[in-house]
Amino acid sequence: MEQVLLNFPFVAAVLLMGIALYIIVFKRNLIKLVMGVAILSSAINLFLVSLGYRVGGVAPIYTDVPEGPMVLPVPQALTLTNIVIGVAVLALMLTLVVHIYRHTGDIDAEKSRILKG
Amino acid sequence: MDFLTTHAPALIVALPLLAAFAIPLVSRAGHSARSIFSLAVLGATASLVAILAVDVYSTGIRVYTFGATLPEMALPAGYTVPVRIMFQVDGMSMFMGIVITTVALAAMLYSLQFLKGQSGQPRFYSLMMLLYVGMMGLAFTGDMFNMFVFLELASIAGTGLAAYRTGMADAVEGGFKYIVISAVSALMVLFAIGLLYSQYNVLSIAALAHYMEYSMLDMMALGLLAGAFVMKLAGVPLHMWAPDTYTVAPAGTTPMILAASYTSMYALYRVTFTLYGGHIDTAAIGWIVIIVGVLSMFIGVMMAVHQTDIKRMMAYHAISQGGYMLLGVGVGLAVLADPVALASYGRDAINGGVFHIINHVFYKALLFMTAEAIFFRIGTRDTNKMGGLARNMKWTTLFYGIGALAISGIPPFNGFASKLLIYQTVLNFSPVLSAIAMFVSLVTLASFAKVFYAAFTGPEMPAYREVREVPRSMLIGMGILAACVVFFGLFPGLIVDTIVAPATEALINQTGYIDAVMGAVP
Numbered sequence: 043m044e045q046v047l048l049n050f051p052f053v054a055a056v057l058l059m060g061i062a063l064y065i066i067v068f069k070r071n072l073i074k075l076v077m078g079v080a081i082l083s084s085a086i087n088l089f090l091v092s093l094g095y096r097v098g099g100v101a102p103i104y105t106d107v108p109e110g111p112m113v114l115p116v117p118q119a120l121t122l123t124n125i126v127i128g129v130a131v132l133a134l135m136l137t138l139v140v141h142i143y144r145h146t147g148d149i150d151a152e153k154s155r156i157l158k159g
Numbered sequence: 160m161d162f163l164t165t166h167a168p169a170l171i172v173a174l175p176l177l178a179a180f181a182i183p184l185v186s187r188a189g190h191s192a193r194s195i196f197s198l199a200v201l202g203a204t205a206s207l208v209a210i211l212a213v214d215v216y217s218t219g220i221r222v223y224t225f226g227a228t229l230p231e232m233a234l235p236a237g238y239t240v241p242v243r244i245m246f247q248v249d250g251m252s253m254f255m256g257i258v259i260t261t262v263a264l265a266a267m268l269y270s271l272q273f274l275k276g277q278s279g280q281p282r283f284y285s286l287m288m289l290l291y292v293g294m295m296g297l298a299f300t301g302d303m304f305n306m307f308v309f310l311e312l313a314s315i316a317g318t319g320l321a322a323y324r325t326g327m328a329d330a331v332e333g334g335f336k337y338i339v340i341s342a343v344s345a346l347m348v349l350f351a352i353g354l355l356y357s358q359y360n361v362l363s364i365a366a367l368a369h370y371m372e373y374s375m376l377d378m379m380a381l382g383l384l385a386g387a388f389v390m391k392l393a394g395v396p397l398h399m400w401a402p403d404t405y406t407v408a409p410a411g412t413t414p415m416i417l418a419a420s421y422t423s424m425y426a427l428y429r430v431t432f433t434l435y436g437g438h439i440d441t442a443a444i445g446w447i448v449i450i451v452g453v454l455s456m457f458i459g460v461m462m463a464v465h466q467t468d469i470k471r472m473m474a475y476h477a478i479s480q481g482g483y484m485l486l487g488v489g490v491g492l493a494v495l496a497d498p499v500a501l502a503s504y505g506r507d508a509i510n511g512g513v514f515h516i517i518n519h520v521f522y523k524a525l526l527f528m529t530a531e532a533i534f535f536r537i538g539t540r541d542t543n544k545m546g547g548l549a550r551n552m553k554w555t556t557l558f559y560g561i562g563a564l565a566i567s568g569i570p571p572f573n574g575f576a577s578k579l580l581i582y583q584t585v586l587n588f589s590p591v592l593s594a595i596a597m598f599v600s601l602v603t604l605a606s607f608a609k610v611f612y613a614a615f616t617g618p619e620m621p622a623y624r625e626v627r628e629v630p631r632s633m634l635i636g637m638g639i640l641a642a643c644v645v646f647f648g649l650f651p652g653l654i655v656d657t658i659v660a661p662a663t664e665a666l667i668n669q670t671g672y673i674d675a676v677m678g679a680v681p
Contacts, residue, residue: 066343072335082343086353117353117356124349131311135335135339138334139335141331142331146328154332157332157402157403
């Protein structure tokens with residue numbers, strides 16, 4: 043039973059990735075597309091954090107280490123970096139969507155499309 | 160001098176990174192101050208690249224560990240795993256470094272006058288520097304997570320540059336497509352890094368390759384990494400973004416974004432040769448690379464023929480030429496496990512594929528710049544509206560001619576040298592593939608000749624009677640590239656021996672890369 047519970051975050055992460063990829067591929071609304079990328083980013087953050095989790099572990103911030111396991115610090119560092127990068131990417135994407143809306147008056151991927159062929 | 164040689168790998172990335180954030184400040188002192196500052200920083204970085212190149216080519220692979228007592232100390236005393244972030248510069252990294260630096264210099268020179276009078280210039284130069292840092296970091300890094308960070312850095316800066324002309328609706332659209340594919344592929348890379356880390360608890364490429372067991376999870380990671388990098392290098396069938404993004408980016412930056420695509424190609428080679436080398440079925444993976452290459456070659460050129468937008472046509476040709484590189488290296492990868500075939504033609508096939516990267520970046524950058532020079536003067540990219548431009552734009556015509564002949568593989572230009580190497584070696588492997596490659600070259604020639612007649616020859620058009628040649632800095636930028644194209648075409652043996660062969664050797668020699676870090680571990 044505990045094994046199932048421990049694997050639960052991974053299942054959730056993979057489900058979120060599936061949802062995100064579905065949104066990115068099939069949704070035509072550009073804001074929804076940006077949301078898809080945001081969900082994908084969060085799913086991977088969840089995956090990374092659950093990688094480093096140890097049952098009953100302490101936070102990896104001690105020099106004088108208490109007894110017992112310690113949560114892995116590296117995946118947390120990776121997650122933190124990805125959160126920061128993710129914010130930058132999402133902000134940039136939303137800026138571009140605003141520009142697209144100003145130019146074409148639409149945020150539907152098909153209707154606002156100019157470049158073809 | 161010793162200090163510079165020792166710390167060159169870090170300085171090459173640190174110097175432009177600091178400059179990127181200093182440029183908005185320097186811009187307050189005026190336009191020329193900013194131009195001189197940007198060029199000076201890039202020039203200093205280029206000389207550091209030269210110093211490092213001499214060192215790498217004479218003494219072999221260089222490891223630079225950040226935060227260690229000595230930069231060469233990959234493993235802290237008493238450790239058997241690398242825990243610090245490190246740069247690992249071997250022949251292949253150095254080759255990419257040379258390509259990127261030359262293109263960046265030419266692009267910067269070209270942009271100086273191209274942008275005159277436009278708003279937002281400080282940010283433009285900052286983004287150029289950041290894109291340069293992202294590419295150099297990606298080429299030099301020996302750490303998977305670092306690779307992800309630099310990939311994202313290059314993507315964000317590249318998007319900013321592609322969508323630089325936000326006043327144009329198509330520019331914004333091209334930039335948006337670029338950031339979407341970049342974000343998705345970078346997250347795929349991060350997921351793969353998580354999968355690798357979960358098994359081996361290290362992030363260094365050399366250490367991962369050392370411990371690699373090729374489990375089910377590793378296969379998934381390989382699939383994710385390969386898919387992500389093929390998407391970023393615009394290989395068919397994941398090429399949809401490339402024509403849009405290349406078309407709309409301002410001229411100085413299109414070559415930079417092109418170089419960024421080939422940096423992703425470098426990452427693909429690094430993953431397949433170094434990280435997974437010795438474990439994967441190289442014949443099968445090699446064939447996959449070959450198939451992606453042939454598809455890119457063929458579909459790219461077929462889509463290019465009927466384009467009327469000059470830059471869009473060139474963008475499709477860029478996809479097509481990328482196919483040649485994948486074909487050459489794919490053949491080498493397919494025979495990697497067979498020492499006889501590798502020695503007789505496999506090594507030369509990789510040489511051809513790698514050599515084509517530098518050749519293609521040079522002549523395609525030149526072609527994009529001539530296209531944008533036309534756009535700069537007459538304000539349209541539609542070939543149907545051009546005509547008789549050779550009368551007033553002599554230098555641009557000459558440069559276009561050189562680029563067009565080089566891309567079609569006509570001697571004595573550089574495209575011929577690398578394409579010949581690819582034809583010859585692929586002929587040994589499979590004559591059909593070689594025939595396809597030659598056919599694609601023919602169609603390329605036809606397509607460029609068509610545009611040449613449409614745009615440059617013909618009667619003088621009244622609307623363009625007053626058109627003048629582009630300003631001098633743009634001509635110098637194009638001139639540097641044209642000189643490289645001719646020089647590389649005249650002395651291909653010299654170039655192959657000095658910079659291409661070490662790159663090929665670095666790709667094949669997986670143990671050398673691993674031992675540079677893990678050599679001391681029993």
